[in-house]
Amino acid sequence: MREITYLEAVREALSQEMRENEDVFMLGEDIGVYGGAFGVSRGMLEEFGSERIRNTPISEAAISGTAVGAALTGMRPVLELQFSDFITIAMDNLVNQAAKIRYMYGGKGSVPMVLRTPSGSGTGAAAQHSQSLEAWVAHVPGLKVVQPSCGSDAKGLLKAAIDDNNPVVFYEHKTLYKTSDHVPEEAYSIPLGKADIKREGTDATIVATAAMVPKALEAASKLAEEGIETEVVDPRTLVPLDKETIVESVKKTGRLLVAHEAVKRGGFGGEIASTIAESEAFDFLDAPIMRLGGAEVPIPYNPNLEKATVPSVEDMIDSVKQMVHYDTWRENHG
Amino acid sequence: MIQIPEHLSKERLLDLYEQMWLIRYFDEKVDEFFAKGMIHGTTHLAVGQEASAVGSCAVLKEEDKITSTHRGHGHCIAKGADINKMMAELFGRETGYCKGKGGSMHIADLDKGNLGANGIVGGGFAIANGAGLTSRMKDLGYVVLCFFGDGASNEGSFHEALNLASIWDLPVVFICENNQYGMSGPVKDMINIEHIASRSGSYGIPGKVVDGNDVFDVMNAVGEAVEHAREGNGPSLVECKTYRWKGHSKSDAKKYRTREEEKEWRDKDPIKRMKEAMLEKEIVTEEEVEEIKQQAKRKIEESVEFSKESPEPDLSTLLTDVYAD
Amino acid sequence: MANEIFMPKLSSTMEEGVILDWFKEEGDEIETGEPIFEIMTDKINIEVESYHDGILLKKYFHKDDTVPVNHVIGFIGEQGEEVPDTPPASDEESSADESSSPEQETAAPAQEPETEVSTEKVRATPAARAAAREKNVSLHNVSGSGPKGRIHKADVLSSGSQGKSTPLAEKMASHHGIDTKNVEGTGAGGKVMKNDINALLAESSENRPENVTESLRGVRKVTAERMADSSSTIPHVTMDFEVDMEQVIRLREALKSSVEKATGQKLSYNEIFVLAVSKALQRHPDINITYDKETITYHNEVNVGVAVAVEENLYVPVLKNTERKSLSMLADELKPLIFNTREGRIDSASMQGGTFTISNLGMFAIDSFTPIINKPQGAILGISRMKEVPVVKEGEVKVSSVTTFSLSFDHRVINGAPAAAFCTTLKNLLEEPYELLV
Secondary structure, eight states, X not given: OOEEEHHHHHHHHHHHHHHHOTTEEEEETTOSTTOOTTSTTTTHHHHHHHHHEEEOOSOHHHHHHHHHHHHHTTOEEEEEOSSGGGHHHHHIIIIIIITTHHHXXXXXXXXXXEEEEEEOSOSSOOTTSOOOOHHHHHTSTTOEEEOOOSXXXXXXXXXXXXXXXXXXXXXXXXXXXXXXXXXXXXXXXXXTTOOEEEEOOSSEEEEEOTTHHHHHHHHHHHHHHTTOOEEEXXXXXXXXXXXXXXXXXXXXXXXXXXXXXXXXXXXXXXXXXXXXXXXXXXXXXXSOOEEEEEOSSOOOSSHHXXXXXXXXXXXXXXXXXXXXXXXXXXXXXX | OOXXXXXXXXXXXXXXXXXXXXXXXXXXXXXXXXXXXXXOSOOOOOTTOHHHHHHHHTTOOTTOEEEOOSSOHHHHHHTTOXXXXXXXXXXXXXXXXXXXXXXXXXXXXXXXXXOOOOSSTTTHHHHHHHHHHXXXXXXXXXXXXXXXXXXXXXXXXXXXXHHHHHHTTOOEEEEEEEOSEETTEEXXXXXXXXOGGGGGGGGTOOEEEEETTOHHHHHHHHHHHHHHHHTTOOOEEEEEEOOOSSOSSSSOOOTTSOHHHHHHHHTTOHHHHHHHHHHHTTSSOHHHHHHHHHHHHHHHHHHHHHHHHSOOOOGGGTTTTSSOO | OOEEEEXXXXXTTOOEEEEEEESOOTXXXXXXXXXXXXXXXXXXXXXXXXXXXXXXXXXXXXXXXXXXTTOEEEEEESTTOOOOSSOOOOHHHHHHHHHHOHHHHHHSOSOSOSOOOOOOXXXXXXXXXXXXXXXXXXXXXXXXXXXXXXXXXXXXXXXXXXXXXXXXXXXXXXXXXXXXXXXXXXXXGGOBOHHHHHHHHHHHSSOOOOOOOOOOOHHHHHHHHHHHHHHHHSOEEEEEEEEEOHHHHHHHHHHHHHHHHHHSSOOOHHHHHHHHHHHHHHHOTXXXXXXXXXEEEEOSSOOEEEOEEEXXXXXXXXXXXXXXXXXXXHHHHHHXXXXXXXXXXXXXXXXXXXXXXXXXXXXXXXXXXXXXXXXXXXXXXXXXXXXXXXXXXTTEEEEEEEEEEEEXXXXXXXXXXXXXXXXXXXXXXXXXXXXXXX
């Protein structure tokens, strides 16, 4: 199978959906001739024209609300925000309008829109262009939240998001855009709410999201060299959350580490940890649940400082060793 | 004396006249029930502002759409809503527009083109644009009326949305119901220009000021703006000067204004002015208008009975309707 | 009425102790003051002595069991006296019960059976609890391998039925076709350890023994954590300086017999070092400090800790108010202190309150080293061996005995200049030690 980048996979999903469904269109700042802040829509203006690749003024409040209104009246808009940090400016339309309309109206009307936006640190863009605020939107009933960790997932999940009849916030991690993997050429859909076990293991579970997934896989392969078999679970969507897969994994391994790039305090990892504590997996826990999250600081500019704000592969290895109570573990496993 | 457009039939006039009374009786009834504690939460009443809602919606076709505000009962009635379902919603009943989940600020009637009231000041601008965009992209030919108040014109969303509607030539008419106060804030203290309609100049779209208590003046201006939009010429801004007789919401002591001022505006009662114009032109008789008034009153009483008899929503409905399938 | 034996609380931070060894069996006679069992706390290993005369009637816990502070471990009483089958709740709990419901107590006297189930919480993971439920094992009888004695699932599985060998020993034994039941265990309670299997293999064949691994516990674990903490959080600066020891040697020779006469103890260099350090600290109060929670405390008294190695463990007993003590007083105190430490008979109170520490490696072939500060103290003095070297004195090369002293100090709170001044004072005091006697 051919390999393409995460970024190309996102573009391919968008293009295939737009060819398939006339109601689908894109709007966002600089998505036209420029091709989008990260180049996702490059070439799409030429194919689909300016009516469906709608270049907008710098008005996040207006364009997010326009997406809501268009979705409510029968379109399937895909809104691009240049950086997920700008979701603050679109927040009223997302939280007070899109998420609530169906419920407020007693089950009438729906808002089938997708808000695509690049998130996360690692590009030196500093405090206002590097955040991971997914826990905010995951907190709001009525929204769905997707965080793909690789191109093949991104393509299938984006199709599912566009086809979904609800507002979906679709996070694309900036540092993953350049990563490649095998992505089928034909259109396909990955259901929202289905976690993926990226690596199987028996001794500990790491639930990791977005850019933490490749790191968790690296940690798992290093731990395997020392005989510790780590299972890596990627929820892929925070809302809906595939609790079952996570619970089953922890029942098998007895140990849970949750890793996300977002600030640890109030991060979604707390939700996953609580889910386990409340579930039948509790009786299988053989170590306290651990969380790794971003430092409680704005993302700094200096590359070394920036790197130090987010959990590393080494952090994950240390945490897993701590959970398996490594010294005793080594003695018992020779 | 206000001028009645010649093309309006007697039947049409009495229909509009009844809508005005329905709005007034509906809101006065709600006011009374709030005072008695029979309706909870909060509500915002449009008594005294009936003409801007009725006049604006009078020029619309069935397929045209509106977005409304927190003070939205009037828009809803003028766009053809079912009074029973409205009142039942305020009573929080299962038979209400939102099955008791929305209340006063969230009544919507998508089938009738009412995209919903909105509890967020300025929340409707961009949604109206989105609906306008759908009309454009799907070539559906409908126009969207976006109601908002003087206070909302100071929200950033107003400016972003008018600009976007302008550059994309969206079929949206922005209707400012300037009722002189944003909650307690007098418009003269909050805006440093005489007419909010002048702001249209910043976005290169037509702007017009009308007497918001003259239902026909409103009809003429909005009618013109709707045609402008329907022909593909883009959005307009119409400012209706009016006055809300009641406080902002419940428990408003109205310390920010005087009794004299209130009396001045009550004298410009839009319903009375419409009636006088029709009597003056001898289109209708005293008996006929009185009959219309009583008919409206009965409909409101019936809606109250309907609501009282309607069941409370089952607790099992709490968790439904969050997501669409 | 039988008397309770309970887990003593040996320090303010102690929450539980591990029983290392029993010296008595049920039915043995015990005299007041006689050691009954040995325990390990997070700071120390200690023998617990009896407060009563009598017969050891009951032992509720075994070797390696972790027992919460104040929890009843057993009973001493007269032959034939009745004691409960399970350990009763600790004093604190039962007295709380009494005070909270006195009326009930009198209204319903002794109708209910005496069996009381322990309400003490055991530190264990949910998986360990589930395993214990399934295997019908009491967690009170399982020793935990995790932090603070936390019981993990593997601890439960390896306790109970198979019980008498470590998992690793079991694994090695099965690998080599050995039945652990036939192996004499050297571990606690005769538990078969990895080394026992290795010994057996070494005897029987050319099999080479495997490396020994050991998880840190008790004092060693605490020491390891404190060393790492000190070393990683304190910016250490170490200053070495040589001291001509000729005068110290002479001083000791001169005072030896009179000190021995007064105290029965032999005067050693340690006492002279403690005295010199105390005098020097008095003159340099900015070195006699502790630093904790961003606060420096300048101590009026000088309390000098002396590092003592006992097998693999490191202890630092503290001599209090050394600035007010003479050489004979110091000898009288320090000698028994070190002796008791080596015998494992030191209480944790004797290891607290130090303001400065001395680590003397003079008995080894060490010329200098970098001591690690004993937090929260500001400085530590390392003392290396005495050796004869050629020195130039008044233009002549002479042979003299010289020792290198190494002062490590916390550079967050002590600057180089005051530290150097302290070193200079100490060097002068040791090279002209008669001043110490003033």
